Amino acid sequence: MRRQIPGLHSRNQGTETGVSGVFLVRVDRAWYRRHPQKSFLELRFVVLEPQSSTNRSFTSRLYCTERALWKLYWFLRDFGYDVDLLHRDQVDEKALLNLVGVVRTSPKTFRARSYQDLDSFAPAGEWEVLSCAATDEFDPPKGRGDSDGL
Numbered sequence: 001m002r003r004q005i006p007g008l009h010s011r012n013q014g015t016e017t018g019v020s021g022v023f024l025v026r027v028d029r030a031w032y033r034r035h036p037q038k039s040f041l042e043l044r045f046v047v048l049e050p051q052s053s054t055n056r057s058f059t060s061r062l063y064c065t066e067r068a069l070w071k072l073y074w075f076l077r078d079f080g081y082d083v084d085l086l087h088r089d090q091v092d093e094k095a096l097l098n099l100v101g102v103v104r105t106s107p108k109t110f111r112a113r114s115y116q117d118l119d120s121f122a123p124a125g126e127w128e129v130l131s132c133a134a135t136d137e138f139d140p141p142k143g144r145g146d147s148d149g150l
Protein backbone atom coordinates (compact mmCIF):
# COMPACT_ATOMS: atom_id res chain seq x y z
CA MET A 1 0.00 0.00 0.00
CA ARG A 2 1.36 3.41 -0.95
CA ARG A 3 0.88 6.47 1.23
CA GLN A 4 1.22 10.04 0.09
CA ILE A 5 3.30 12.01 2.61
CA PRO A 6 3.36 15.69 1.56
CA GLY A 7 6.77 17.32 1.83
CA LEU A 8 8.73 14.10 2.44
CA HIS A 9 11.06 14.65 -0.50
CA SER A 10 11.85 18.20 0.57
CA ARG A 11 12.10 17.63 4.33
CA ASN A 12 15.73 18.78 4.44
CA GLN A 13 15.43 21.46 1.78
CA GLY A 14 14.68 24.74 3.51
CA THR A 15 12.40 23.41 6.25
CA GLU A 16 13.64 24.82 9.51
CA THR A 17 13.08 23.82 13.07
CA GLY A 18 13.26 26.33 15.85
CA VAL A 19 12.54 29.45 13.79
CA SER A 20 12.07 32.46 16.03
CA GLY A 21 11.17 36.09 15.34
CA VAL A 22 8.84 38.33 13.32
CA PHE A 23 8.44 37.43 9.66
CA LEU A 24 6.43 38.42 6.62
CA VAL A 25 5.18 35.04 5.39
CA ARG A 26 3.07 33.40 2.70
CA VAL A 27 0.90 30.33 3.30
CA ASP A 28 2.46 27.61 1.16
CA ARG A 29 0.32 24.60 2.21
CA ALA A 30 -2.70 24.04 4.41
CA TRP A 31 -4.15 20.79 5.74
CA TYR A 32 -7.14 20.26 7.98
CA ARG A 33 -6.40 17.41 10.41
CA ARG A 34 -9.38 15.80 12.08
CA HIS A 35 -8.65 14.49 15.56
CA PRO A 36 -11.23 13.18 18.08
CA GLN A 37 -10.14 15.62 20.78
CA LYS A 38 -8.28 18.44 19.02
CA SER A 39 -8.76 18.98 15.30
CA PHE A 40 -6.32 21.47 13.85
CA LEU A 41 -5.25 23.32 10.75
CA GLU A 42 -1.65 22.56 9.83
CA LEU A 43 0.03 25.36 7.91
CA ARG A 44 3.36 25.58 6.14
CA PHE A 45 4.67 29.12 5.80
CA VAL A 46 7.41 30.43 3.49
CA VAL A 47 9.31 33.47 4.77
CA LEU A 48 9.29 36.48 2.41
CA GLU A 49 11.00 39.01 4.69
CA PRO A 50 13.49 39.77 6.23
CA GLN A 51 15.91 39.17 3.37
CA SER A 52 18.24 37.12 5.60
CA SER A 53 15.49 34.50 6.06
CA THR A 54 13.92 34.54 2.59
CA ASN A 55 12.70 31.14 1.33
CA ARG A 56 13.02 29.45 4.71
CA SER A 57 9.89 27.58 5.68
CA PHE A 58 8.28 26.30 8.85
CA THR A 59 5.15 24.41 9.79
CA SER A 60 2.77 25.15 12.63
CA ARG A 61 -0.72 24.32 13.87
CA LEU A 62 -3.82 26.33 14.65
CA TYR A 63 -6.27 24.34 16.73
CA CYS A 64 -9.98 24.34 15.88
CA THR A 65 -11.35 23.70 19.34
CA GLU A 66 -13.95 26.03 20.80
CA ARG A 67 -11.37 27.42 23.20
CA ALA A 68 -8.85 28.18 20.42
CA LEU A 69 -11.18 29.62 17.76
CA TRP A 70 -10.25 33.19 18.68
CA LYS A 71 -6.67 32.57 17.46
CA LEU A 72 -7.81 30.93 14.23
CA TYR A 73 -10.18 33.86 13.59
CA TRP A 74 -7.34 36.33 14.30
CA PHE A 75 -5.09 34.56 11.80
CA LEU A 76 -7.78 34.41 9.08
CA ARG A 77 -8.75 38.07 9.53
CA ASP A 78 -5.20 39.43 9.52
CA PHE A 79 -4.09 37.33 6.56
CA GLY A 80 -7.02 38.57 4.45
CA TYR A 81 -9.05 35.37 4.26
CA ASP A 82 -12.31 35.52 2.26
CA VAL A 83 -14.83 37.42 4.44
CA ASP A 84 -17.82 35.60 2.95
CA LEU A 85 -16.36 32.18 3.84
CA LEU A 86 -15.41 33.45 7.27
CA HIS A 87 -18.98 34.61 7.99
CA ARG A 88 -20.28 31.21 6.90
CA ASP A 89 -17.86 29.51 9.38
CA GLN A 90 -16.02 27.78 6.52
CA VAL A 91 -12.32 27.23 6.01
CA ASP A 92 -11.28 26.28 2.49
CA GLU A 93 -7.74 24.90 2.31
CA LYS A 94 -7.34 26.18 -1.26
CA ALA A 95 -8.47 29.69 -0.26
CA LEU A 96 -5.69 29.77 2.36
CA LEU A 97 -2.92 29.25 -0.20
CA ASN A 98 -0.79 32.31 -0.96
CA LEU A 99 -2.31 34.45 1.80
CA VAL A 100 0.33 36.86 3.10
CA GLY A 101 0.72 38.35 6.55
CA VAL A 102 3.04 38.95 9.47
CA VAL A 103 3.62 36.31 12.12
CA ARG A 104 5.62 36.25 15.34
CA THR A 105 6.76 32.71 16.01
CA SER A 106 8.87 30.83 18.51
CA PRO A 107 9.83 27.20 19.10
CA LYS A 108 8.16 25.35 21.99
CA THR A 109 8.89 21.97 23.52
CA PHE A 110 6.17 19.94 25.19
CA ARG A 111 6.62 16.37 26.38
CA ALA A 112 9.89 16.01 24.48
CA ARG A 113 8.32 17.13 21.17
CA SER A 114 9.17 20.38 19.43
CA TYR A 115 6.47 22.63 18.01
CA GLN A 116 6.49 25.94 16.21
CA ASP A 117 4.20 28.26 18.17
CA LEU A 118 2.39 31.11 16.42
CA ASP A 119 2.45 33.89 19.00
CA SER A 120 0.76 36.72 17.07
CA PHE A 121 -0.37 37.92 13.65
CA ALA A 122 -0.74 41.18 11.73
CA PRO A 123 -1.79 42.22 8.22
CA ALA A 124 0.98 42.31 5.60
CA GLY A 125 0.59 46.10 5.32
CA GLU A 126 2.03 46.50 8.81
CA TRP A 127 5.29 44.71 7.98
CA GLU A 128 7.42 47.87 7.69
CA VAL A 129 6.42 49.14 11.15
CA LEU A 130 6.67 45.73 12.82
CA SER A 131 10.01 44.84 11.25
CA CYS A 132 11.50 48.09 12.56
CA ALA A 133 10.06 47.43 16.02
CA ALA A 134 11.44 43.87 16.01
CA THR A 135 14.89 45.15 15.01
CA ASP A 136 14.80 47.72 17.81
CA GLU A 137 13.75 45.02 20.26
CA PHE A 138 16.86 42.96 19.46
CA ASP A 139 19.23 45.91 19.01
CA PRO A 140 18.48 48.49 21.74
CA PRO A 141 19.81 52.00 21.09
CA LYS A 142 23.37 52.48 22.27
CA GLY A 143 23.72 55.72 24.10
CA ARG A 144 25.22 57.22 27.19
CA GLY A 145 23.53 57.48 30.52
CA ASP A 146 20.04 56.23 31.25
CA SER A 147 17.98 53.76 29.25
CA ASP A 148 16.48 56.62 27.22
CA GLY A 149 19.89 57.20 25.61
CA LEU A 150 20.61 60.58 27.20
